[in-house]
Amino acid sequence: MPGVAELVVEGGHPLRGTVGVLGAKNAALKEMAAALLAPGRYVLTNVPRILDVELMIDVLEHIGARCHFEDHRLQIVVPDELNPEAPIDLVRKMRASIVVLGPLLARCGEARVALPGGDDLGARPIDMHLDGLERMGATFELVHGVLVGRAGDGLRGAEVELPFPSVGATENLLLAGSLAKGETVIVNAAREPEIVDLAAMLTSMGAAVEGAGTAIVRVTGSPGLQATTHRVVPDRIEAGTYAIAGAITAGDVTVTGCHPEHLRMELAKLEAAGAVVDRGDGWLRVRGPDRPRPVDFATLPYPGFHTDLQPPMVALLSVADGTSVVTENLYDARFRYVGELARMGADIVTEWQHAVIRGVERLSGCPVLAPDIRAGAALVLAGLRAEGITAVTGVQHIDRGYEDLEGKIRSLGGRIERRDAPGDGPGSRD
Ligand code: EPU
Numbered sequence: 533m534p535g536v537a538e539l540v541v542e543g544g545h546p547l548r549g550t551v552g553v554l555g556a557k558n559a560a561l562k563e564m565a566a567a568l569l570a571p572g573r574y575v576l577t578n579v580p581r582i583l584d585v586e587l588m589i590d591v592l593e594h595i596g597a598r599c600h601f602e603d604h605r606l607q608i609v610v611p612d613e614l615n616p617e618a619p620i621d622l623v624r625k626m627r628a629s630i631v632v633l634g635p636l637l638a639r640c641g642e643a644r645v646a647l648p649g650g651d652d653l654g655a656r657p658i659d660m661h662l663d664g665l666e667r668m669g670a671t672f673e674l675v676h677g678v679l680v681g682r683a684g685d686g687l688r689g690a691e692v693e694l695p696f697p698s699v700g701a702t703e704n705l706l707l708a709g710s711l712a713k714g715e716t717v718i719v720n721a722a723r724e725p726e727i728v729d730l731a732a733m734l735t736s737m738g739a740a741v742e743g744a745g746t747a748i749v750r751v752t753g754s755p756g757l758q759a760t761t762h763r764v765v766p767d768r769i770e771a772g773t774y775a776i777a778g779a780i781t782a783g784d785v786t787v788t789g790c791h792p793e794h795l796r797m798e799l800a801k802l803e804a805a806g807a808v809v810d811r812g813d814g815w816l817r818v819r820g821p822d823r824p825r826p827v828d829f830a831t832l833p834y835p836g837f838h839t840d841l842q843p844p845m846v847a848l849l850s851v852a853d854g855t856s857v858v859t860e861n862l863y864d865a866r867f868r869y870v871g872e873l874a875r876m877g878a879d880i881v882t883e884w885q886h887a888v889i890r891g892v893e894r895l896s897g898c899p900v901l902a903p904d905i906r907a908g909a910a911l912v913l914a915g916l917r918a919e920g921i922t923a924v925t926g927v928q929h930i931d932r933g934y935e936d937l938e939g940k941i942r943s944l945g946g947r948i949e950r951r952d953a954p955g956d957g958p959g960s961r962d
Contacts, residue, residue, distance in 0.1 A: 535872035538953035539924040539938055541915030543897055546783035546820070553771045553789045554580040554604060554765025557933050559726035562703045563733050563762060564588045568595065568635040569711050570737060572759025574608040579764055583932040585792045587626040591618055595632065610759065614639065620646035620677060626932075627651055630658055631700060633681060634708030638753075643681040647674065652904045654865035660701035660766045664692040668705075668712055682691050689714030689753060697722040697833045702749065705728060709751035710739035721749040724834040725794045729765035736760040736818045762804055768794040769840045770934060771816065773909050774846040775799065777941065778818035779807040780851070780917045785818050785944060792816040798845070800831050805848060826854035826891060831861050843869055843910035850878035851917055852891030860885045869907030870899040894919055902926035905933035912937065916946055925953050 555578035636643035709716030731744030771790035778785030792811035806821030848946035897920035902908030915922030
């Protein structure tokens, strides 16, 4: 995995051609944690080679699993005895490590997981994870920054009503419920395709899951879960990023290996912006308008517009022929990157969770800093549209979520190079 680097983008070249996407980061990470539920040899396929997967491998290996990752195929061998711990140096690098909490409590009756704290997207508490696990019989104590969870008599099924359909809380409870005694009912569950995919893996391990993809998920735990082989669902954020890249460069991009039905709202908004979108079984094609039309949208839990595609879409709207209003409902600090877009000439004003984007005719390339994964992708996309050279630093964020972003853009005719750059600070914890 490359170290400190920058991506140097020369704008003004329309992207044309076909690009394939891999499995979803946000499914693969949780499915890796699911392996902790039962000993044996697991195989996950279609796994992207990204930094977050490497970090989750470190977490699993710390817990006692052995991992072998080659050609997008990840083998995980989980032993009978686990070390139920995720220390701060690993959790700090990747907030998603918190998803081991449910499996470890269910399997070992105890877990010591460093509290992730906030990150570059805002506060991001885990109260819903903890309240739900407490209803299932766990107790928690915070000891020197480490969350010490106990479930001495094992977890038992319970009804948990989430105040908000949190993706991570739904997953932690689903994972814990797969091994708990009796039935767990998650009310107001998140409905993301990655949760449906996790449920499919748990089902193939022997758990009885009903309703995944709806607001009420039921899981009946089974003591006899078994290791399995599972193909990770396509990454709709990676697919959406290339779709928007096609639109912002007024190009013609076909994305394969994806499920366009997982991007309904996002593709509808791209069409509203003037892109021509065709879709079929496992592919989508986006032909960009010369100049986008303004579009208003609000990010919402699935099936709403995905917050992770908000920054790339804002990059597109920054060159629209008119004013767009975007509302961010998931994170309190997701607009931090707009200052970098402004350096490129974008005219964006933010007020709380709203952004008013007055489209400008042209962006001009300059050095910019990626504050998180998706903002990083947005800045690269803006660079593809801008006049001249854009140098994006903070590339370690992009590497957490995109496998070979620059190689894929180059294969579409984009001009982008990775170069060594001076130090650009520590990683975030999306
Ligand atoms: N929240 C709470 N309390 C909780 C849990 C969540 O207040 O106990 C709040 C969060 O602070 C946030 C909102 O609820 O404001 C949504 O959080 P959610 O739990 O749904 O998100 P997550 O599980 O932490 C995952 C993805 C994110 C993606 C969100 C929303 C992973 C590893 N991360 O985060 O992906 O933005 O769902 O879809 O699955 C990314 O990939 O770049 C990324 C940030």
